[in-house]
Amino acid sequence: MSERIADWTKGEQAITFQTCGACGHVQYFHRAFCAACGAPDPRDARASGKGRVYATSLVCRAATPETRAHVPYNILLVDCAEGFRMMAHGEPNLAIGDEVTASFPTFAGKLVPFFSKRK
Amino acid sequence: MSFVTGVGLTPFGKHEGSSSLDLMSRAAQAALDDAGLKRAEIDGILCGYSTVSPHIMLATVFAEHFGIRPSYAHAVQVGGATGLAMTMLAHHLVEAGVARNVLVVAGENRLTGQSRDASIQALAQVGHPDYEVPLGPTIPAYYGLVATRCMHEYGVTEEDLAEFAVLMRAHACTHPDAQFHDPITVADVMASKPVAMPLKLLDCCPVSDGGAAFVISRERTGETAVRIRGCAQAHTHQHVTAAPALSELGAEISIARAKEATGLAISDVRYAAIYDSFTITLAMLLEDLGLAGRGEAAARVRAGHFSRDGAMPLNTHGGLLSYGHCGVGGAMAHLVEAHLQMTGRAASRQVRDASIALLHGDGGVLSSHVSMFLERVR
Numbered sequence: 001m002s003e004r005i006a007d008w009t010k011g012e013q014a015i016t017f018q019t020c021g022a023c024g025h026v027q028y029f030h031r032a033f034c035a036a037c038g039a040p041d042p043r044d045a046r047a048s049g050k051g052r053v054y055a056t057s058l059v060c061r062a063a064t065p066e067t068r069a070h071v072p073y074n075i076l077l078v079d080c081a082e083g084f085r086m087m088a089h090g091e092p093n094l095a096i097g098d099e100v101t102a103s104f105p106t107f108a109g110k111l112v113p114f115f116s117k118r119k
Numbered sequence: 120m121s122f123v124t125g126v127g128l129t130p131f132g133k134h135e136g137s138s139s140l141d142l143m144s145r146a147a148q149a150a151l152d153d154a155g156l157k158r159a160e161i162d163g164i165l166c167g168y169s170t171v172s173p174h175i176m177l178a179t180v181f182a183e184h185f186g187i188r189p190s191y192a193h194a195v196q197v198g199g200a201t202g203l204a205m206t207m208l209a210h211h212l213v214e215a216g217v218a219r220n221v222l223v224v225a226g227e228n229r230l231t232g233q234s235r236d237a238s239i240q241a242l243a244q245v246g247h248p249d250y251e252v253p254l255g256p257t258i259p260a261y262y263g264l265v266a267t268r269c270m271h272e273y274g275v276t277e278e279d280l281a282e283f284a285v286l287m288r289a290h291a292c293t294h295p296d297a298q299f300h301d302p303i304t305v306a307d308v309m310a311s312k313p314v315a316m317p318l319k320l321l322d323c324c325p326v327s328d329g330g331a332a333f334v335i336s337r338e339r340t341g342e343t344a345v346r347i348r349g350c351a352q353a354h355t356h357q358h359v360t361a362a363p364a365l366s367e368l369g370a371e372i373s374i375a376r377a378k379e380a381t382g383l384a385i386s387d388v389r390y391a392a393i394y395d396s397f398t399i400t401l402a403m404l405l406e407d408l409g410l411a412g413r414g415e416a417a418a419r420v421r422a423g424h425f426s427r428d429g430a431m432p433l434n435t436h437g438g439l440l441s442y443g444h445c446g447v448g449g450a451m452a453h454l455v456e457a458h459l460q461m462t463g464r465a466a467s468r469q470v471r472d473a474s475i476a477l478l479h480g481d482g483g484v485l486s487s488h489v490s491m492f493l494e495r496v497r
Contacts, residue, residue: 009249028360029250055271057263059255060313063239067255072313075260077268077360087251087360096271110253 004030005044008111013104015049015113017084018042028084049102051080051115053094066108073107076100078115088113121213123206123345123493124220124336125154128455130296131329131443135231139169140184142226142330146448147185150332155340156220163191163218165205167225167447170241171232181224191218198245198482199394200352201225202331202451203489207350209335219337225447226330238326245483247358259315259323259397261359261484266317266399272365277317279417280398281308284321284440286420287395290427291437293468298327298443308398322398327443331451333458343462343497348383348475350491351376359484369488370407370479377490383475385409388492390460390473391431392453394481395438405433408479408490432470435460450480454493461495 006012018027018034021043025036034042054077062068076090078100089112090100100115107114127149129142137145143166151158164187166178174180178192191212197204202225209221229238239257246252246261269275285305291297303321311320335347353372356362378384391410395401405416410431411424419425425433436442436456439449459465460473476493 009253029247029358055264055268057256057260057267057318058313058316059257059260059263060316061239061257061259062255063236063243063257064255070255073255075254075256075264075315077264085360087247087254087256089254096267108253108255112254 005046008104008113011111013111015047015080015086015102016044017047017080017082018044026083028086047080047082050118051078051100053090053096053098053100054079054085055096056090056094058092070107076115086113088115090115091117121210121347122336122339123333123347123454123458124340125150125152125156125334126455126458127153127332128296128452129226129330131327131445131452132298133231134228134328137228137328139172139227139232140181142228142328143181143224143332144185146226146330146332147222147224150222150334154334154336156334158187161187161220161222161334162189163209163212163221164189165209165221165223166194167201167205168194168196169227170238170446171228197487199396199450200480200482200487200489201447202454203350203478203480203491204352206333206335206347206454207352207489207491210347210350213335213337221335222332223335224332225451227446227448228328229445230326230328232328235326245357247360251358251360257315259318262397262399263315263318264359265403265485269365269399269403270317273414275402275414275417277309278305280317280322280402281305282417282420283395283398283401284308286425287434287438287440290435291441294436294442297437297441298325299437299441318397318399324396324439324444324449327445327449329443329445329448331448331455333451333454339496341462343495345458345461346494346496348492348494349377349381350489351380353488354486357483357486362485368407368485370404370481370485373488373490374408374479377492381492383492387475388431388477390457390470390476391425391433392457392476392478393433394450394479395434395440396444396481398440400481403485404479404481408477427468427470435465435468435470454478457493461493
């Protein structure tokens with residue numbers, strides 16, 4: 001199996017995705033196989049961090065003391081340039097369809113992907 | 120063939136000092152009494168889960184506590200779709216001859232048994248542990264994402280969504296056991312505290328204590344029987360990140376399968392019992408199921424279409440939004456109310472004709488769907 005590239009879930013400033021060598025399916029949640037065709041060992045790659053906002057929700061009521069310190073924070077679904085969708089944080093005034101680019105600030109003690117409007 | 124022979128429902132709200140087992144027992148006893156059956160006649164038990172008192176074998180914990188030695192028992196977990204999924208399973212068990220009378224039961228002291236933060240945290244765990252939960256989303260945020268997308272694609276407004284909260288509250292005001300009895304207006308919903316925009320406090324169901332139960336039987340017991348005509352499921356994803364496009368969600372798939380299984384059409388339906396964890400949930404499901412045209416559900420609420428005296432009475436007990444939401448039992452209240460309507464026992468809430476009812480449950484973030492048709496047989 002190819003080496004897994006560390007991403008933000010492992011504390012690295014990166015977003016990664018997988019591409020299936022057999023069917024070409026692109027997936028965001030890391031697995032040892034392709035969820036579309038079952039072929040083993042999809043190829044890991046770093047994403048560009050560029051994408052388009054699919055949906056937003058500004059969280060004003062958080063459930064833990066650590067997250068409450070950040071309220072309000074904007075949760076996004078972003079359609080990334082490489083063809084997968086991911087959840088992330090973003091600037092408060094983003095609108096659906098906005099072109100965005102990622103950075104990696106700290107949230108509740110952990111690195112998270114944060115999207116800003118592309119200049 | 121299978122029949123819903125008995126239903127039981129506790130009031131929702133605060134049941135200080137009651138455990139999940141207490142609430143399950145109260146609802147179960149009411150359902151048995153309603154069916155006219157004794158404990159010894161129950162040979163199957165299906166139960167939901169309790170976030171307050173999790174257990175790896177809740178069905179047998181309950182069976183021992185309640186005093187039943189069934190020949191078939193286990194718990195079922197499909198989030199908000201659990202109640203209808205259990206009913207669907209009971210229907211098939213009864214049809215297959217595995218059991219004669221299956222008790223379907225759930226109850227939880229979710230309001231007084233744990234803090235509201237603990238409830239919100241427990242529920243947020245339906246998110247992906249690595250790719251979603253670290254971002255601090257809540258269940259309202261998952262549905263908030265769906266809501267902004269729906270507003271973007273179909274032109275739905277926050278005022279439109281507020282209509283569903285107002286309708287459910289108006290219905291709850293006519294049910295003595297509902298958690299909320301103060302009428303609200305669209306302006307009240309709009310002015311309520313922001314939770315996960317565009318969803319505000321009154322767009323969200325409350326956390327409640329309560330219990331609900333039914334008996335699904337091979338033979339009818341009462342004078343007016345309620346038959347399970349047919350049902351179907353669809354599961355397209357778990358996490359909102361992996362959800363398909365709005366036009367490809369599971370409700371449309373499960374209702375198509377349920378229609379095919381029964382030969383019924385939406386035009387046959389006289390009463391609707393639809394999952395309403397948030398206003399957006401109800402708005403979307405009504406349209407996905409074909410109970411309103413795309414983008415038209417709110418207009419139909421305003422026109423009285425879904426009111427008690429309207430063409431398609433909907434959740435006349437007040438739904439999750441205003442009768443309350445105690446976990447699995449929350450959406451089971453929808454079936455209890457449908458049964459009361461179908462058997463002419465809904466008191467001041469009685470609708471003209473509930474001969475055929477459509478029920479729909481949703482678990483996760485529009486992830487798991489169960490559609491079911493009930494038919495009155497005299």
